[in-house]
Amino acid sequence: MTPTEFPISAPAAPAALAALPTPTLLLDLPRMDRNIARMRARLDRLGVPLRPHVKTCKSDRVARRILGGAPGPITVSTLKEAAEFAAHGYTDILYAVGIVPSKLPQVIALRRSGVALAVVLDDVGVARAVAQAAEAAGVTLRVLLEIDCDGHRSGLGPDSAALLEVAEALRSPHVVVDGVMTHAGESYACRSEAALRAMAEQERSAAVLAATRLRAAGHPAGTVSVGSTPTALFAEDLAGVTEVRAGVFVFFDLVMAGIGVCRTDELALSVLTTVIGHQRDKGWAIVDAGWMAMSRDRGTASQPIDQGYGLVCDADGTVLPDLLLRSANQEHGIVGRRDGAVGPLPELPVGTLLRILPNHACATAAQFDGYHVVGEGDDGGKAGDGALESGETDGWWPRFRGW
Amino acid sequence: MTPTEFPISAPAAPAALAALPTPTLLLDLPRMDRNIARMRARLDRLGVPLRPHVKTCKSDRVARRILGGAPGPITVSTLKEAAEFAAHGYTDILYAVGIVPSKLPQVIALRRSGVALAVVLDDVGVARAVAQAAEAAGVTLRVLLEIDCDGHRSGLGPDSAALLEVAEALRSPHVVVDGVMTHAGESYACRSEAALRAMAEQERSAAVLAATRLRAAGHPAGTVSVGSTPTALFAEDLAGVTEVRAGVFVFFDLVMAGIGVCRTDELALSVLTTVIGHQRDKGWAIVDAGWMAMSRDRGTASQPIDQGYGLVCDADGTVLPDLLLRSANQEHGIVGRRDGAVGPLPELPVGTLLRILPNHACATAAQFDGYHVVGEGDDGGKAGDGALESGETDGWWPRFRGW
Numbered sequence: 001m002t003p004t005e006f007p008i009s010a011p012a013a014p015a016a017l018a019a020l021p022t023p024t025l026l027l028d029l030p031r032m033d034r035n036i037a038r039m040r041a042r043l044d045r046l047g048v049p050l051r052p053h054v055k056t057c058k059s060d061r062v063a064r065r066i067l068g069g070a071p072g073p074i075t076v077s078t079l080k081e082a083a084e085f086a087a088h089g090y091t092d093i094l095y096a097v098g099i100v101p102s103k104l105p106q107v108i109a110l111r112r113s114g115v116a117l118a119v120v121l122d123d124v125g126v127a128r129a130v131a132q133a134a135e136a137a138g139v140t141l142r143v144l145l146e147i148d149c150d151g152h153r154s155g156l157g158p159d160s161a162a163l164l165e166v167a168e169a170l171r172s173p174h175v176v177v178d179g180v181m182t183h184a185g186e187s188y189a190c191r192s193e194a195a196l197r198a199m200a201e202q203e204r205s206a207a208v209l210a211a212t213r214l215r216a217a218g219h220p221a222g223t224v225s226v227g228s229t230p231t232a233l234f235a236e237d238l239a240g241v242t243e244v245r246a247g248v249f250v251f252f253d254l255v256m257a258g259i260g261v262c263r264t265d266e267l268a269l270s271v272l273t274t275v276i277g278h279q280r281d282k283g284w285a286i287v288d289a290g291w292m293a294m295s296r297d298r299g300t301a302s303q304p305i306d307q308g309y310g311l312v313c314d315a316d317g318t319v320l321p322d323l324l325l326r327s328a329n330q331e332h333g334i335v336g337r338r339d340g341a342v343g344p345l346p347e348l349p350v351g352t353l354l355r356i357l358p359n360h361a362c363a364t365a366a367q368f369d370g371y372h373v374v375g376e377g378d379d380g381g382k383a384g385d386g387a388l389e390s391g392e393t394d395g396w397w398p399r400f401r402g403w
Numbered sequence: 404m405t406p407t408e409f410p411i412s413a414p415a416a417p418a419a420l421a422a423l424p425t426p427t428l429l430l431d432l433p434r435m436d437r438n439i440a441r442m443r444a445r446l447d448r449l450g451v452p453l454r455p456h457v458k459t460c461k462s463d464r465v466a467r468r469i470l471g472g473a474p475g476p477i478t479v480s481t482l483k484e485a486a487e488f489a490a491h492g493y494t495d496i497l498y499a500v501g502i503v504p505s506k507l508p509q510v511i512a513l514r515r516s517g518v519a520l521a522v523v524l525d526d527v528g529v530a531r532a533v534a535q536a537a538e539a540a541g542v543t544l545r546v547l548l549e550i551d552c553d554g555h556r557s558g559l560g561p562d563s564a565a566l567l568e569v570a571e572a573l574r575s576p577h578v579v580v581d582g583v584m585t586h587a588g589e590s591y592a593c594r595s596e597a598a599l600r601a602m603a604e605q606e607r608s609a610a611v612l613a614a615t616r617l618r619a620a621g622h623p624a625g626t627v628s629v630g631s632t633p634t635a636l637f638a639e640d641l642a643g644v645t646e647v648r649a650g651v652f653v654f655f656d657l658v659m660a661g662i663g664v665c666r667t668d669e670l671a672l673s674v675l676t677t678v679i680g681h682q683r684d685k686g687w688a689i690v691d692a693g694w695m696a697m698s699r700d701r702g703t704a705s706q707p708i709d710q711g712y713g714l715v716c717d718a719d720g721t722v723l724p725d726l727l728l729r730s731a732n733q734e735h736g737i738v739g740r741r742d743g744a745v746g747p748l749p750e751l752p753v754g755t756l757l758r759i760l761p762n763h764a765c766a767t768a769a770q771f772d773g774y775h776v777v778g779e780g781d782d783g784g785k786a787g788d789g790a791l792e793s794g795e796t797d798g799w800w801p802r803f804r805g806w
Contacts, residue, residue, distance in 0.1 A: 021806055022505075023806060077695075077733055097734050098679040100677050100678075148682070153735055153737065275503075276557075277526055277557050279557070292480075295698070295699055297694075330458055331480040331500050332556055350528055351505060366695060403426060
């Protein structure tokens with residue numbers, strides 16, 4: 001077939017995919033299940049329970065799959081996530097972004113509705129406001145102190161005087177200083193297994209030190225919460241840790257592959273796209289997945305292998321060697337060979353379906369309102385487990401968004 | 404006030420803003436109206452009508468404001484946009500992303516519902532498929548040929564043999580070869596007014612040449628559609644052009660300011676955010692606007708002035724000198740001084756409200772489901788004009804998304 005002859009659909013496209021509008025978010029269920037099993041096996045061996053971060057999936061269906069059907073425990077990044085999951089029956093929720101007083105009315109409302117919502121903070125003024133608000137409302141609030149283990153973002157130094165000052169400001173019959181939480185965000189910059197193991201130990205030891213100091217000062221501090229996908233998968237010892245948070249492991253992505261945490265054939269999310277044109281003199285195929293579908297995330301740009309806006313696969317999900325989504329406009333993507341690759345662009349007639357593996361699963365998934373669930377063999381099109389909910393079809397799992 | 408004393412809300416925060424959850428998308432209506440007036444005055448002087456690109460706003464309320472209340476003409480980037488605007492009464496719609504055969508059933512359905520939807524293409528195989536589909540459906544389809552005026556993305560060379568071959572493949576009683584469309588995407592790389600003027604002329608002359616050749620070959624080709632915000636605002640002559648498409652002008656953004664197309668005090672969109680913590684030794688304030696709110700767009704990174712993830716303003720929208728959203732995680736942003744700036748971080752107690760001006764209005768707006776409309780003086784809180792629709796409140800204008 002010459003490129004100018006019109007193919008009504010891609011030769012290799014499974015019939016079920018050819019019926020989907022593009023761009024569309026695909027979720028490979030067997031891959032996701034293997035990713036979940038890997039994390040659970042790892043943490044089972046270390047004897048620490050998982051509190052998955054649902055900011056990645058924003059989906060009850062996915063979260064239940066992670067949790068073996070149970071409604072929690074979970075970690076959230078917004079109060080919208082807390083409210084949505086609470087509406088699905090989750091009661092053990094950690095809101096892992098620093099609380100501010102203006103958000104306390106929502107927290108108190110969730111507590112009153114029976115949700116064991118814990119908040120985090122690292123500021124003595126906020127601590128006072130939380131104690132005051134809890135007392136005024138007659139509600140008991142659970143607080144974890146945020147610990148800075150790696151200079152990445154927020155948190156109190158584990159050996160700082162401020163740690164005890166903030167805890168002291170929380171002393172109230174209506175506040176439980178339940179412990180500490182930390183996140184080794186710098187693990188994303190690790191470039192070897194040894195570095196990942198060291199970062200996991202740095203995260204663990206900072207959290208344990210902070211909790212030990214709080215207990216010595218008379219606070220309960222029973223919870224020692226750590227986590228990121230890289231440290232969770234490479235930690236060798238979690239002594240003193242009571243729970244691990246991780247989110248992106250459920251799908252993995254090119255950034256995680258670049259760190260060495262997974263292989264590209266383990267990535268469970270992809271964007272299904274259609275070839276809509278060519279610029280043959282430039283070696284480009286134009287597709288209908290631009291940055292609106294992929295997100296603007298370029299997380300691999302700072303890694304040894306830059307994957308552009310994503311790695312291109314055929315419609316079955318097999319990586320096409322050295323083919324990238326090289327650039328992206330709002331609804332146009334430009335597919336081309338990786339710099340330095342030899343050989344011509346593969347034949348990709350207009351209408352060909354491709355899958356693009358994303359740099360960052362959290363960012364790409366957020367561009368869509370749901371997952372089209374696909375599988376291998378018998379799993380294809382039969383992905384549903386459990387009762388369907390309003391608005392769901394068996395092959396489509398909804399996501400939510402917003403604040 | 405010392406930083407550790409708790410302020411319940413920012414001193415400078417207008418009461419109406421303090422009641423909003425953060426992060427929230429704000430739309431400054433007077434600024435938007437001035438941006439619209441500027442574009443309309445420019446095109447009136449050149450004697451060419453505007454066909455605004457609604458991929459930026461994805462909002463009937465905003466589009467009507469651009470169009471002086473009329474339902475069209477508009478440009479769209481997805482068939483979802485076409486369907487949503489058609490449902491609001493718009494009938495003159497250009498779908499400006501290359502059509503593929505798998506999307507023709509949706510196009511035909513919109514045509515049958517009375518929408519004068521035009522499609523674009525640049526491939527002879529697709530042209531044949533369009534003619535076949537139109538004949539099979541007994542529907543007349545309007546087609547514009549996409550012209551490549553600057554090597555940016557898609558399209559046929561204006562002087563290419565392929566231009567006439569594709570037009571020839573469209574010959575059918577059910578197809579109107581209505582003309583040409585081109586988009587000078589490379590205008591975003593211009594760094595001077597002279598370069599912008601030259602790019603506008605390059606865009607115009609390519610489109611006019613292609614249309615002239617089509618007419619000489621016996622095609623109607625009455626439509627000559629050009630446009631991008633930079634070329635629309637700097638074109639000095641649009642002889643032969645019948646319509647101008649532009650989208651981002653309605654809001655402007657830091658990328659446009661970096662090109663020199665607008666000033667930062669003309670940006671109509673911002674993200675309202677709350678200070679949630681500090682790392683004082685690093686000169687950071689942590690805010691609750693991360694990349695989920697701002698998008699991952701780093702469009703100013705390749706410009707002479709890199710604005711990080713956005714320029715920081717006080718709650719009233721006045722730029723705070725040299726303060727940037729320097730980095731972003733999913734729900735955390737790090738505010739700090741621009742590299743090389745002197746002096747300390749301003750006092751920003753936890754709870755302070757800030758506004759962040761975005762790099763790219765299309766990308767940031769897409770992270771939200773609607774606009775909180777704000778104004779200056781009497782416009783504040785009274786932004787509504789015209790009847791409210793289901794789901795709207797007067798100060799909140801909905802957006803849609805998806806495909």
